[in-house]
Amino acid sequence: MTPLRILFVVVSSLLLAGAGYLGYYGIGADSSDAIPSIRVGSGGNGFANANVK
């Protein structure tokens, strides 16, 4: 197997492993408005729902 083929297999395997890691732990899946720093009543990223009185 040529070095380029080995490189392709290795890089692809690492990408697949990375996707598996992210998917298993759900990294990056958090709702944008489900973090503690968001102010009460804020619509998060969607200001259409903003409800600050």
Next chain:
Amino acid sequence: MISPEIRVAIRCPNCGAGLDILGGGRITTHICPYCSSALDATENYRLLETYTGMPRAQSPLAIGMEATLDGVSWTIIGVLTQEERDGVEVWTWVDHLLYSPTHGYCWLTLEDRHLILTRRWRKGTSPQFIGAAAVERAEAPPTASADGERFRYYETSTSRIVSIEGEFTWRPRPGDRETAVSLLGSSRMLSFVQTARETEVEMSRYPDQAAVWAAFGITDPPRPADLHPLQPRPDTAQGGDIGTFVKWGSAVFAVLSLALAVVFDLDGGHVVLDQIARTPFALPVPLEATGRRTQLILRAEIEENDWAQLEPALSDPEDQPVFETSREVGIYSGHDADGAWSEGSRFTAISFHPRVSGVYEIALDPPETGYGEAETGVARDIAVQVTVREAQSWPMPAFLLGLAFAALAAALHWRALRGSGVRFDGSDWEDDE
């Protein structure tokens, strides 16, 4: 016949120039490169006729040059320029007749700066011959097979000789015409050639250009501007087959990635809370799977064309807020000119990562609700189904990676198909229809 072992040079009976005899025992005609006189090699080089006004061939290769190709010694013994005209368009190429004492004769053609090696084909073809008339009658591109390889019609060309010099196994004359029906295979071209006196089958291949030029001692050969139909495509060239490997490899990784995405999608995690409660409420949520994705799903029990602004608040076991947010749910339906319609949802889902294990608390006050398109509503108690799933996988990364691999495989497949199609781009078949 003149044996080259006995006579190595003659003097042209017309102009007196010295002419090397290079071509072996089957040579019948020698055209003097200096005065264009045709000499009869079978009758002591007597003068047959002199062609006046004949141009010289334009080629870096000349009579007398020698090269060893694939272990066989060859000498250029004759050079012949051919021309094909179609209206105002003119194509010319130079055929170099090569001779080897052990392997006989072959043609080395310089066409659009590409070198093509051609030999007479004696092994037989199926069908035995395809002439221009058969091509004219054909409703589909004619095909042929030879030596286990399948060939498809590429072009018909009728050319005429415009310049001749050197030794030949027949007597070529300026203006002599030949019609060649050429069929393209995977790596070779099969040609059925017809002249006024004979028919011949030839097989051409695309040699290693740099090796041939170097073998003839040409250090600065002309560089082709376009791909030749016989030329290996870049993605299938010997030693450059990485494209095919990456194509199939990408397809395999696309399948693996998408399969992983399906597995993650089916993995709904563990349900730790599934309860219907009326607002206001505060429900305990026992969470253990820290570090993994947890999803809170709220389903508001609202009527059709009703909406509710849900403002759930989640606190951790130490009563610290994890999040407090606001989501609107609404379900709408009706009729218009296009018929019945519906939109919206009673559901909203919030994903988060609990940092510590323990009993969390989800609280929801009576939401602001409204009917239809009312922009302001009133707070009222409603029933809400609360579902919490922990340790839930997320299929999106594997799905996107699968799409990327599939796109790469598709792009490489398209490129390979295009490369195969490009080989026939120059075919005149469509022009004949």
